[in-house]
Amino acid sequence: MTTNALIDPFGRKIDYLRISVTDRCDFRCTYCMDEDVTFLPKERILSLEEIVRVAKTFIKMGTKHIRITGGEPLVRKNILWALEEIANTDGLEELTLTTNGSQLYKMAPDLLNAGVSRINISLDTLKADRFFSLTRKDKFQQVIDGIEAASQLPFKRLKINSVMLKNHNDDELYDLAKFSLDRNMDISFIEEMPLGVITDHDRAETYLSSDDVIEQLSQHYQLSLSDMKTGGPTRYYHVAGANNKIGVISPHSHNFCDTCNRVRLTVEGRLLLCLGNEHSKDLKSVIRNTTQDSGALESAIMEALALKPQQHHFDLAEAPQILRFMSATGG
């Protein structure tokens, strides 16, 4: 198999794989899952060895960037082993991680040593009581301690991710931005996506657009749109006088679909071709039926790529049309 083989039917080069390593989490963020969520039984999820096999196959086929996410990836037992295996595979340029930050106070040095170069840390508020309402867990200080611990280490980049909900935390836009920029971290504000059925709130009522975010922040900062291309839904803005950037993630916009460079491996081993569509291929059965045959997995990945749709169709008014939860799909 040649490298850079992963080109989809619309000519897009797919060199970015996101892997959800667990659907479990120590938080219960109201926009992500209900409090009494049922997690998948162990036999239905990929083992770490299976995940590493898929990752190595993708790297062999030209994947340059792998992001590990979940659920909360750092609550998966032996995750450091898998991170190190993936990071040390020839051909990979970047191993990155998305975490809720709860384990960073003790794991940050191990992550750096394992080969993780960049970390996105989710933080939606700087108020402890509000943190409890949003995550349903009393771990605000633990997360802040984790962010401080990580920011002392030479990671290539740290970024805060904040999901903004109207009338829940949108009064903290500036405070969250200042918190991040003061610590030499970027920040991205995320629009809520209609993934999974939740009962806490009506997503159409809490929806805050990225345009509103930028308008509010422009009252505090001089922002200029960066031409940085991410291949995803993030648009970055330079902040006059600061080294770091402010991003907005607008999944509702179709503008980024034509440069989409990514696919996702779900916790159950489905290769998901688009976050907003159900097009997918079951790689778990291929892996489990062909333990020694690497060619079978490569062929299955090529077949899957042919299914990648041109664009997604999120629509809050008709939500939830995507029943998967973000935690299972590697949001």
Ligand code: SAM
């Ligand atoms: N547990 C880790 C964390 O929270 O960073 C990794 C997984 S989490 C699913 C990845 C990102 O998705 C987080 O930044 C989270 O805030 C975001 N997220 C979860 N549900 C979402 C939703 N319905 N809409 C938009 N973002 C969501």
Ligand code: SF4
């Ligand atoms: Fe857990 Fe992340 Fe979902 Fe929050 S957003 S419940 S931390 S998986």
